[in-house]
Amino acid sequence: MKQAFKNKTVLVTGGTGSIGSEIVRQVLALGPKQVRVFSRDESKQFALQHEIPDQRLRFFIGDVRDKERLLLAMQGSDIVYHAAAMKHVPACEYNPFEALKTNVLGTQNIIESCLATNVEKAVLISTDKAANPTSIMGTTKLLAEKLFINANYYKGARNQVYSVVRFGNVMGTRGSVIPLFIEQGNNGGPLTITSSEMTRFMMSVDEAVALVIKATMMIEPSPQAGPGNIFILKMPCIRIKDLAEAIRDEIAKRRHVPPSSIPIKTVGLRSGEKLHEDLITQEEALFAQETDGMIVVRQGTCLPHQDIPDVAAKKPITLADSSEAPLSKDALLALLKKNKFL
Numbered sequence: 001m002k003q004a005f006k007n008k009t010v011l012v013t014g015g016t017g018s019i020g021s022e023i024v025r026q027v028l029a030l031g032p033k034q035v036r037v038f039s040r041d042e043s044k045q046f047a048l049q050h051e052i053p054d055q056r057l058r059f060f061i062g063d064v065r066d067k068e069r070l071l072l073a074m075q076g077s078d079i080v081y082h083a084a085a086m087k088h089v090p091a092c093e094y095n096p097f098e099a100l101k102t103n104v105l106g107t108q109n110i111i112e113s114c115l116a117t118n119v120e121k122a123v124l125i126s127t128d129k130a131a132n133p134t135s136i137m138g139t140t141k142l143l144a145e146k147l148f149i150n151a152n153y154y155k156g157a158r159n160q161v162y163s164v165v166r167f168g169n170v171m172g173t174r175g176s177v178i179p180l181f182i183e184q185g186n187n188g189g190p191l192t193i194t195s196s197e198m199t200r201f202m203m204s205v206d207e208a209v210a211l212v213i214k215a216t217m218m219i220e221p222s223p224q225a226g227p228g229n230i231f232i233l234k235m236p237c238i239r240i241k242d243l244a245e246a247i248r249d250e251i252a253k254r255r256h257v258p259p260s261s262i263p264i265k266t267v268g269l270r271s272g273e274k275l276h277e278d279l280i281t282q283e284e285a286l287f288a289q290e291t292d293g294m295i296v297v298r299q300g301t302c303l304p305h306q307d308i309p310d311v312a313a314k315k316p317i318t319l320a321d322s323s324e325a326p327l328s329k330d331a332l333l334a335l336l337k338k339n340k341f342l
Contacts, residue, residue, distance in 0.1 A: 001030060001213070001217060002030050002031045004030070004216070004217055005027060005030035005031055005032045005079075006030075006031045006032070007031075007032070007033045008032045008033060008078040008079055009032065009033050009034045009035075009036065009076055009077045009078050009079075010027050010032050010034070010035045010036065010077065010078065010079045010080075010081070011035075011036040011038055011073065011074055011077040011079070011080045011081070012024055012027075012035065012036065012037055012038065012080075012081045012083060013038045013039070013064055013080070013081070013082050013083055013084035013110065014038075014039055014082075014083035014084030014085065014125075015036070015037030015038055015039050015048075015083070016037060016039040016041055016044035016045055016047075016048050017039070017083060017084075017173075017174070018170065018172070018173035018174055018205055019083050019125055019170060019173065019205065019208065019209065020037075020039070020081070020083040020084070020125075021037075021048055022205045022206060022208075022209040023081050023083065023209050023212060023213075024037060024048070024052070024057070025052065026206075026209050026210065026213055027213070028052070028054055028056065028057070030213070032056065033056065034056050034057075034058055035054075035056055035057055035058070036057075036058045036059075036060055036073060036077065037057065037058070037059050037060065038060045038062055038064075038070075038073050038084070039060075039061070039062075039084065040061065040062070040063050042061055045059045045061070060073040063106075064082075064084045064102065064106030064107070064109055064110060065101050065102060065105060065106050065109065066109075067109040067112065067113060070109050070110065070113040071113050071116060071117065074113045074114065074116075074117045074119065075117055076117070077117060077119050078119065078120045078121070079119070079120060079121045079122075079123075079216065080110065080114055080119050080121070080122045080123070081123050081125065081212070082107065082110045082122065082123065082124045082125060082148075083125040084102070084106065085102060085103050085106075085125075085141070085144075086098065086099045086102045086103055086137065086140075087127070087137065088137070088175055089129070089135050089136075089137045089138075089270060089271070089272045089273055090270050090271055090272065090273075091137075092135065092136040092137035092140065092272070093135060093136050093137075093270075093271040093272040094271070096136045099136050099137060099140050100140060102140075103137070103140035103141055103143075103144050104140050104143050104144060104147070107124065107143075107144040107147050107148065108147060110122070110124075111147060111148065111151045111154070111162065114151075114160065114162070115151075115154060115155060115158065115160075118158060118159075118160070119160060120159065120160060120161070120221045121160070121161055121163075121216060121219060121221060122148070122151070122160070122161070122162045122163075123162075123163055123164070123165055123212065123215065123216055123219075124144060124145065124148040124162075124163070124164045124165070125165055125212065126141050126144065126145050126164050126165065126166040126167075126230075127141050127166060127167070127168070128166060128167065128168040128201055128277045128278060128279050129141060129274075129277060130142040130144075130145050130166060131166070131277070131278040131279060131280060131281050131284075132278050132281055134272060134274050135271075135272030135273065135274070136272060137272065138272075145164050145166070145230065148162045148163070148164050148228065149162065149163075149164060149228045149230070151228070152228045155223075156223075157223045158223060159221045159222065159223050160221050160222075161219050161220065161221045161222060161228060162228045163215065163219050163228040163229050163230070163231065164228065164229070164230045164231065165211070165212050165215050165230075165231045165232075165233065166230055166231070166232045166233070166279070167201070167203065167208050167211075167232070167233040167235060168200060168201030168202055168203070168235055168277060168279065169200045169201065169202045170202070170203060170204070170205050170208050171202055171203065171204045171205065171335075171339055171341070172204070172205060172339065172341060173205065177200075177240065177243065178243070178247070178336070178341055179341075180192075181243065181244055181247045181248075182247060182251070182341065182342070185247055185248050185251040185252075185262055186251060188261075188262060189248070189261075189262040189263045189264070189265075190262075190263040190264060190265035191244045191247065191248055191262070191263070191264045191265070192264075192265050192266075192267045193240050193241055193244050193264060193265070193266055193267070194240070194266070194267060194268060194269050194270060194273060195240075195266065195268070195269060195275060196241045196266060197239075197241075197275055198239070198240040198241070198275050198276070199237050199238065199239050199240065199275070199276050199277075199326055200237070200238055200240060200277060201235045201236070201237055201238075201277060201279055202235060202236065202237075202238050203233065203235035203236070204339045207235075208233060211231075211233045211293055211294055214293065214294070215231035215294065218231070218296070229296050229297060229298055230284070230296070230297040231294050231295075231296055231297075232279050232280050232284075232288075232294060232295040232296075232297065233293065233294050234279075234293055234294055234295065235279075236326075236327050236331075236335075237325070237326045237327070238326050238327050238332060239326040241264070242326065242327070242328075242329050242332055243332055244264050245259075245264065245329060246329045246332045246333045246336065247336065247342065248262045248264060249329075249333075250333060250336075250342050251342075279295070280295060280297065284297045
């Protein structure tokens, strides 16, 4: 693995975010020549610079909407991780044009900058909300995925590859549900859930990024025009109500109060929100292969001169179905403690 990153220059857009900063940390451990953090927030860059005092780090203030800035920052880069995005569903619902500019046009700017600077590998960090989307956020991320995959047809004779890594909710990221529940519980409640039936796929930040790195190892740049892959990371399904109850019960235990003293309140679905997410669509499952820790969808393998796979002969991967058994509350509590949230 270290050989793949040795003497490489890696650029991470959204490099001060929860996912982007963990990509920075894990890539630095693999011996690159330089890691470039590209983001808009100078305060977060200042904090990360002091958290990771590594001479191989470079910090670039910029926005993925600004192609001219991207071109300058990307010069000499070998690997690009595109983690910058508008990721909150309600924010995208109420600011759809802004979501379009960042998640779609920003992704186009990334691709065109990679083409212009001959980047070897480009990996888009995506979300399960792009599978059968019902929200602006999911729809823009689906289009971003399509742009990245089909960029492999734009590269011509360049020795490049464009791929996508898709996963669900990542534990503890900014604005996510676990820190919200903990804060609400510590304040005496109520813990607010949108529906007692809601489920989500979830994994830790370091697990997600470790699999992003693994996916990077599985792709090789090629001048051959061809489709890229979508790497869909396997993760457990949880029921949000069970998560709230596990956090509430643990906080009540530590405060020596009955769990009933910390209420849980149902507030209803937010705009654009789904009850259940899908990791993979039924159509994608036809071209998917399971590996250790992930599902790989080999895009565009069904060309006009090829036979369409026999749906009856190939059983779709059932991880597409959010109805797989959610983790128990005991397993959830163990997961929260393992990742040091409680």
